[in-house]
Structure formats: C-alpha cells, structure tokens
Amino acid sequence: MAIRNIVKEGDELLRKKSKPVVDFDKNLHMLLDDMVETMHKAEGAGLAGVQVGVLKRVFVMHAGKEIRECINPKILKEEGENKIKVEGCLSVPGKCGTVDRPEKVWVEYQDRNGNKVNKKFTGFEAKCFCHESDHLDGILYIDKATKMFKDRNEYGEYEKKKETK
Numbered sequence: 743m744a745i746r747n748i749v750k751e752g753d754e755l756l757r758k759k760s761k762p763v764v765d766f767d768k769n770l771h772m773l774l775d776d777m778v779e780t781m782h783k784a785e786g787a788g789l790a791g792v793q794v795g796v797l798k799r800v801f802v803m804h805a806g807k808e809i810r811e812c813i814n815p816k817i818l819k820e821e822g823e824n825k826i827k828v829e830g831c832l833s834v835p836g837k838c839g840t841v842d843r844p845e846k847v848w849v850e851y852q853d854r855n856g857n858k859v860n861k862k863f864t865g866f867e868a869k870c871f872c873h874e875s876d877h878l879d880g881i882l883y884i885d886k887a888t889k890m891f892k893d894r895n896e897y898g899e900y901e902k903k904k905e906t907k
C-alpha cells in the first residue's frame with residue numbers, strides 16, 4: 743500500500759469526467775487500498791479516483807462505521823434535505839462551505855470484485871456519497887456551495903452568530 747498524492751483545486755484534471763471501471767483486477771484493488779490509506783492519512787471522509795489522478799469511476803468513503811468502496815456508482819433516488827450543511831474536500835484544503843444535499847439516497851454500485859450492491863444511505867453517508875459522485879463528473883462542492891468559509895473557525899463563528907439571532 744502507498745500514500746498517493748492528492749490533486750488540488752486549480753488542476754484541470756479535477757474537472758474531467760471519469761470513465762467506467764471494466765476490469766476488477768489487481769490494479770483496481772491496489773488503487774482502492776491506496777485510496778483508503780490516503781484518505782485516512784489525510785483525515786478525510788471520502789476520496790475519489792480523480793483526486794489521486796486516476797480518471798475512473800471509483801471512490802472510497804468512511805463517513806459511517808464502515809469503509810465503503812464504490813465502483814461505477816449511481817444515485818437512483820433522493821429524498822429530503824440533509825441537516826448537515828458544512829462540507830470540505832481534500833482537494834480544497836482548509837476551506838469549507840455549506841451545500842444542500844438530500845437526507846436519503848438509494849444507490850447502486852459495484853464492489854471491488856464487480857458484485858452489484860444496492861444500499862440506502864442517510865445523513866452524513868448520504869451527503870458524502872453525493873459529494874464523491876460529483877467528483878466523478880468533474881464537479882466540486884465549491885460549485886454548489888451556498889456559502890464559503892476560509893476555514894472551520896470562520897464557519898464556527900457564523901454558526902454561533904446564527905444561534906444568537
């Protein structure tokens with residue numbers, strides 16, 4: 743396993759559309775292992791292939807109890823409004839912003855062996871699934887953010903002010 747370099751905002755690569763995975767082989771498994779390790783090292787909740795320079799429709803996420811490896815993901819249905827607004831991205835270091843996402847998503851993807859998986863995610867996992875899926879289409883959360891903050895402190899201050907109003 744190895745830590746891979748994370749592509750940062752400003753790099754054109756992040757704007758490219760990723761291609762479907764067809765080979766569920768050793769190379770894919772190595773990529774997934776590296777991505778999980780890289781995500782954990784960077785203390786992120788999710789990481790997409792494009793963020794480590796691989797334009798394949800894959801992402802990993804650790805937004806709940808389990809680590810998920812999602813290949814060729816699709817969102818089939820969405821419902822509700824996610825209560826969690828704040829979002830960050832390992833490709834946009836430091837900053838954060840508020841983004842509206844669904845509370846529930848019904849999804850389909852393949853695991854590392856190509857088996858079809860159907861799941862329903864809620865809350866933070868739903869939010870994360872949407873954020874990572876966007877990466878595969880060259881979309882960053884900053885494109886959708888209703889408000890941006892230069893760091894978590896600034897966001898904290900904003901939330902505090904809202905409460906006292």
Ligand code: CO
Binds near residue numbers: 830832833873
């Ligand atoms: Co991201």
